[in-house]
Amino acid sequence: DEMTPEEREFQERIGRGEKIEPKEWMPEGYRKTLIRQIGQHAHSEIVGQLPEGNWITRAPTLERKAILLAKVQDEAGHGLYLYSAVETLGVSRDELLAMLHSGKMKYSSIFNYPTLNWADIGAVGWLVDGAAIMNQVQLQKTSYGPYSRAMIRICKEESFHQRQGYDIMMKMAFGNPAQKAMAQDALSRFWYPSLMMFGPSDKDSVHSAQSMAWKIKINTNDELRQKFVDQTVPQAKYLGLTIPDENLKWNEDKGGYDFSEPDWSEFFDVIAGNGPCNRERMNARVKAWEDGAWFRDGLVAHAEKTASRRAA
Numbered sequence: 611d612e613m614t615p616e617e618r619e620f621q622e623r624i625g626r627g628e629k630i631e632p633k634e635w636m637p638e639g640y641r642k643t644l645i646r647q648i649g650q651h652a653h654s655e656i657v658g659q660l661p662e663g664n665w666i667t668r669a670p671t672l673e674r675k676a677i678l679l680a681k682v683q684d685e686a687g688h689g690l691y692l693y694s695a696v697e698t699l700g701v702s703r704d705e706l707l708a709m710l711h712s713g714k715m716k717y718s719s720i721f722n723y724p725t726l727n728w729a730d731i732g733a734v735g736w737l738v739d740g741a742a743i744m745n746q747v748q749l750q751k752t753s754y755g756p757y758s759r760a761m762i763r764i765c766k767e768e769s770f771h772q773r774q775g776y777d778i779m780m781k782m783a784f785g786n787p788a789q790k791a792m793a794q795d796a797l798s799r800f801w802y803p804s805l806m807m808f809g810p811s812d813k814d815s816v817h818s819a820q821s822m823a824w825k826i827k828i829n830t831n832d833e834l835r836q837k838f839v840d841q842t843v844p845q846a847k848y849l850g851l852t853i854p855d856e857n858l859k860w861n862e863d864k865g866g867y868d869f870s871e872p873d874w875s876e877f878f879d880v881i882a883g884n885g886p887c888n889r890e891r892m893n894a895r896v897k898a899w900e901d902g903a904w905f906r907d908g909l910v911a912h913a914e915k916t917a918s919r920r921a922a
């Protein structure tokens with residue numbers, strides 16, 4: 611189909627690598643795609659606090675507790691920058707949260723899996739934050755200015771998160787046999803859900819082609835998944851742990867590993883709301899929203915009082 615002159619000019623700006631800023635003209639589809647993707651990303655940061663927050667009171671040492679607390683707070687900060695970035699596209703935070711709570715918007719599939727023990731906190735930092743960075747490093751180059759700038763800071767903090775996870779894994783994997791077994795079990799359970807974070811395979815990715823033409827996405831889902839596997843295999847080897855995939859094999863020709871695809875029916879089931887923890891996560895978010903109503907009301911009342919005093 612034919613582009614309008616405005617659309618053509620927009621596409622040329624994208625081609626030249628220019629950043630698109632909030633008040634500038636953009637196609638409606640570009641704006642909608644950004645609201646969907648950045649909003650989903652923001653929700654993921656916020657919902658992502660739940661599986662880890664679950665372990666703050668049970669971290670094995672004071673130092674681990676302080677580190678985990680800082681990390682979970684960082685995730686809240688990421689959610690807030692990202693909500694601010696979406697707000698520049700003309701949708702309010704309250705609207706975004708209402709869409710999350712009513713199931714109209716998604717959050718990352720990974721946060722619908724439980725964290726059963728301390729080794730899982732290591733695996734989440736190592737694999738989940740590792741996968742998140744692999745995706746987010748390329749998003750620093752995304753075409754929408756506020757999103758790309760938010761990504762720069764988020765990536766710095768995510769690399770600290772990934773290292774803290776790997777550090778937990780090192781302690782566990784080089785610990786006693788029971789600890790090593792826990793580390794292996796955590797890797798075995800989190801491996802395929804981590805691969806799913808990159809989204810469906812390219813042939814089933816409905817948004818990739820248009821998002822890449824607009825440089826909202828820079829790499830395809832499969833490209834990033836491959837990079838993640840290639841980065842992670844040597845890290846698992848160093849830990850002396852086994853990735854639960856009999857087909858995992860170095861492929862000299864492509865210069866990367868061959869590996870098994872995750873069970874995509876499980877993925878589609880999880881994003882449809884039927885994963886192991888979907889209900890629990892959503893209930894926790896809705897409860898937090900409702901329990902915070904008195905505080906939001908107080909803020910509004912205070913702002914109104916201050917404004918009327920100023921007017922008097």
Ligand code: ACO
Binds near residue numbers: 650652719806809881
């Ligand atoms: N979890 C939940 N939903 C997903 C996931 C996932 N891991 N992957 C894909 N989907 C959804 C898409 O949102 C889309 O559904 P929708 O049309 O209802 O929104 C559908 O599956 C088809 O997927 P794609 O066409 O491939 O979607 P898209 O081009 O948006 O690619 C991706 C998905 C790679 C996740 C992209 O949105 C992205 O890069 N998002 C930003 C990064 C992000 O959200 N990270 C959160 C991870 S964790 C963290 O940061 C703490």
